[in-house]
Amino acid sequence: xxxxxxxxxxxVADDHHGHEEPSFWSKYVFSTDxxxxxxxxxxxxxxxxxIGGFMAYAxxxxxxxxxxxxPGFGIVTPANYNALVTNHGAxxxxxxxxxxxxxxxxxxxxxxxxxxxxxxxxxxxxxxxxIFLLSAVVLLSSFFVEGGGFGGAWTAYPxxxxxxxxxxxxxxxxxxxxxxxxxxxAFLLGGINFITTxxxxxxxxxxxxxxxxxxxxxVIASILFLVSVGPLIAGAIMLLFDQQLxxxxxxxxxxxxxxxxxxxxxxxxxxxxxxxxxxxxxITAEIITVFxxxxxxxxxxxxxxxxxxxVLSFTVWAHHQFISGVDPRMAHVFTLTTLLIxxxxxxxxxxxxxxxYGGSIRLTTPMLWGLSFIAEFLIGGVTGIFLGAxxxxxxxxxxxxxxxxxxxxxxxxxxxxxxxxxTFWFPKMFGRMMxxxxxxxxxxxxxxxxxxxxxxxxxxGMGGQHRRIFDYSYFPExxxxxxxxxxxxxxxxxxxxxxxxxxxxxxxxxxxxSGEKASKNPWKSNTLEWTADSPPPHxxxxxxxxxxxxxxxxxxxxxxxxxxxxxxxx
Amino acid sequence: MxxxxxxxxxxxxxxxxxxxxxxxxxxxxxxxxxxxTTAFLTFLPLMxxxxxxxxxxxxxxxxEALDESRRAGDLDAGVESQG
Amino acid sequence: xxxxxxxxRSSMMPNGLFGMAIFIVAELMLFAGMISAFFIVKAAxxxxxxxxxxxxxxxxxALNSLxxxxxxxxxxxxxxxxxxxxxxxxxxPLLLALALGSFFVIFQGSEWVxxxxxxxxxxxxxxxxxxxxxxxxxGIHAAAALILLAIATVRLRRGYLSPGFFGAAEALWFFxxxxxxxxxxxxxx
Ligand code: HEM
Ligand SMILES: [Cu+2]
Numbered sequence: 001x002x003x004x005x006x007x008x009x010x011x012v013a014d015d016h017h018g019h020e021e022p023s024f025w026s027k028y029v030f031s032t033d034x035x036x037x038x039x040x041x042x043x044x045x046x047x048x049x050x051i052g053g054f055m056a057y058a059x060x061x062x063x064x065x066x067x068x069x070x071p072g073f074g075i076v077t078p079a080n081y082n083a084l085v086t087n088h089g090a091x092x093x094x095x096x097x098x099x100x101x102x103x104x105x106x107x108x109x110x111x112x113x114x115x116x117x118x119x120x121x122x123x124x125x126x127x128x129x130x131i132f133l134l135s136a137v138v139l140l141s142s143f144f145v146e147g148g149g150f151g152g153a154w155t156a157y158p159x160x161x162x163x164x165x166x167x168x169x170x171x172x173x174x175x176x177x178x179x180x181x182x183x184x185x186a187f188l189l190g191g192i193n194f195i196t197t198x199x200x201x202x203x204x205x206x207x208x209x210x211x212x213x214x215x216x217x218x219v220i221a222s223i224l225f226l227v228s229v230g231p232l233i234a235g236a237i238m239l240l241f242d243q244q245l246x247x248x249x250x251x252x253x254x255x256x257x258x259x260x261x262x263x264x265x266x267x268x269x270x271x272x273x274x275x276x277x278x279x280x281x282x283i284t285a286e287i288i289t290v291f292x293x294x295x296x297x298x299x300x301x302x303x304x305x306x307x308x309x310x311v312l313s314f315t316v317w318a319h320h321q322f323i324s325g326v327d328p329r330m331a332h333v334f335t336l337t338t339l340l341i342x343x344x345x346x347x348x349x350x351x352x353x354x355x356x357y358g359g360s361i362r363l364t365t366p367m368l369w370g371l372s373f374i375a376e377f378l379i380g381g382v383t384g385i386f387l388g389a390x391x392x393x394x395x396x397x398x399x400x401x402x403x404x405x406x407x408x409x410x411x412x413x414x415x416x417x418x419x420x421x422x423t424f425w426f427p428k429m430f431g432r433m434m435x436x437x438x439x440x441x442x443x444x445x446x447x448x449x450x451x452x453x454x455x456x457x458x459x460x461g462m463g464g465q466h467r468r469i470f471d472y473s474y475f476p477e478x479x480x481x482x483x484x485x486x487x488x489x490x491x492x493x494x495x496x497x498x499x500x501x502x503x504x505x506x507x508x509x510x511x512x513x514s515g516e517k518a519s520k521n522p523w524k525s526n527t528l529e530w531t532a533d534s535p536p537p538h539x540x541x542x543x544x545x546x547x548x549x550x551x552x553x554x555x556x557x558x559x560x561x562x563x564x565x566x567x568x569x570x
Numbered sequence: 571m572x573x574x575x576x577x578x579x580x581x582x583x584x585x586x587x588x589x590x591x592x593x594x595x596x597x598x599x600x601x602x603x604x605x606x607t608t609a610f611l612t613f614l615p616l617m618x619x620x621x622x623x624x625x626x627x628x629x630x631x632x633x634e635a636l637d638e639s640r641r642a643g644d645l646d647a648g649v650e651s652q653g
Numbered sequence: 654x655x656x657x658x659x660x661x662r663s664s665m666m667p668n669g670l671f672g673m674a675i676f677i678v679a680e681l682m683l684f685a686g687m688i689s690a691f692f693i694v695k696a697a698x699x700x701x702x703x704x705x706x707x708x709x710x711x712x713x714x715a716l717n718s719l720x721x722x723x724x725x726x727x728x729x730x731x732x733x734x735x736x737x738x739x740x741x742x743x744x745x746p747l748l749l750a751l752a753l754g755s756f757f758v759i760f761q762g763s764e765w766v767x768x769x770x771x772x773x774x775x776x777x778x779x780x781x782x783x784x785x786x787x788x789x790x791x792g793i794h795a796a797a798a799l800i801l802l803a804i805a806t807v808r809l810r811r812g813y814l815s816p817g818f819f820g821a822a823e824a825l826w827f828f829x830x831x832x833x834x835x836x837x838x839x840x841x842x
Contacts, residue, residue: 191675248776248779255697264686600693600696600697603693
């Protein structure tokens, strides 16, 4: 850090963009260009998504057809199963949702939408990606050490995670923890960059209320992350000490307290869900305004609601511990706050629907993703309210109902949000249009199977099916024929959904090579990134733009065009 | 009003042994410590970040107003020199 | 106030200082997490401090804390001189702050050695675990901040110390000085 801070680098075009052709290494690997770093995060995140998806495939096959030899994987042993489930969760949250939604879109969009030539700390930015890449490699390496990958669930509750005698992964659990810690360091550096750039280095004329919503959401998400991660890092150091140095922070037999870990973990864990939610909400806001050709219904309302959500997200975390023996007086308070936090979220959904109302809607692929985000996330939010009631949660906790709840939140965020953003900004990123027809096939091929995976899991959850069980045939009341049928249904839907991802990769590659050339502003959007070339050169603009108005002036009466870019004087 | 209901509701409840293993080992002192540190961890970030944001927004809005008035001043000057 | 901040951009404070301020908030929460953990474990212990453990050097550390606070005081003087643009009279307080700060860290280190000799180790009791964890993490921050201050001193001498860098370095040191009294009260008393 000492190296990068002094380069108080003004985010203004200056001489460091020399124009000799950079070498392959300095262009693709050691670049400090925010767009290249964004792409690095994006492709690393996608690769990790493929790995995480493969893990889901393996353990879902085991659940539907216990004991079979899974094609491409082999027999899933109980230890395999635990390691797969644990790392699937950790990868999807920390190595897919975070890097793609915050780091990739944040890196790409913040300088472009705020009219800067780069981040304010470009070297810090590069360091952030390098640490992130290292963390991914460290994580994957944990599968190849003695004892295999960590299998104590993504929440890593002690004492299971703290003692090798219990977890049977003497090295895997520490490597896992180290990888998570490295990943946090990477995002800490990234977050500092995002907030400083967006707050401190905007184009002349861009006032606080002229910042596009997606930028606000990424900034607020970064603040939430930075503020909530400290206690978890403290906890992670303590857990690492417990594992490797023989301390007893979480060992009740020697004066420690296992619930303490849950305390520190969920203090981070709940704000974390909003950390990934907010960027996805922001991406959706950009898309629906463009494709409904309407002003965002209540810009300030959305912004203030987001801040309220951020505040409340620090007050609900103990709803994950209702049956961990927390003080019931505390459970009461947390039930109330949990019900409260669904109010701003619901309000945001209404604002989006009101934005759509009366618009001239164009159902392009990004718009379909944006609309489905609203619809699917609603189901996740509503089921969260059931879980937030501490009385009901005593029954639901650790069943597949919880699992289906958070997949109905995380899937819209991590998958739908990413595809929405990627299909929307693809022309800007790569200078070519994506094939809309293939895009729609991929959309329907993903959304329909998704619901057929998780609605059945709600049903199983209400039937009492517990999470984290390797083979239900040991539990007669959980292996009735109808339950097994539902498991097969969910798994087959998963296979269909994974199959349709091939369409996406095919479309991606073909469009990259030979898609129709994209103009500067193919969607007729207002925000600044669309005034740069597609793709933007190093340094983004020859002359940096000046801003004259807010980002959502669509269909303004009295204008010939139905949009009004932010950088046009009139 | 809401605050009163929340506090009253919170105080009415008493130890229900949802989990005998965890709660059995806990004393009143340790439960108080959990409640206290929960409040501490909840309010500390809100106060710190809230304070910073309040300061920040105040400064930014002041500066935006300043910019605005300067720009308006420039415009006036332009008009004057024309007329 | 400049109309539009650095280079026509709407910036509130030097980027380096801004970035460091954000980092410090994150670090503050790290310490808040450790303090919370400490209180929870302490409250659950049947007796505190745990029996059979050496007494922490309360008095010596109190004096050492004064040294740290004095270092912070000198840094304030350096800060004032810097913002008056008076770089010559800034050198002395800056060097004093650096020297007193280094003294604090070295003295803490020697205390550790003594305590280890008396049987307070990372694994001897929860007091030991927390003592080394909390004081150690604080020490790492102190060392990092001192390195930044040392770099600032060198840059001052060479004549290119920027407000952003100096702001970042002193902010981190003020943070290190500022949390220490809290940690002292929590862990030692
Ligand atoms: C209106 C908003 C929400 C409410 C009221 C809510 C409520 C809850 C509650 C009470 C639980 C605990 C259930 C239990 O363990 O018994 C839970 C679990 C969970 N929620 Fe939510 N939630 C909301 C939004 C979200 C969002 C936006 C995400 C993700 C981005 C999310 C992700 C999760 C995860 C991952 C878990 C399970 C953690 C685990 O035990 O592994 N939730 N939710
Ligand atoms: Cu939660």
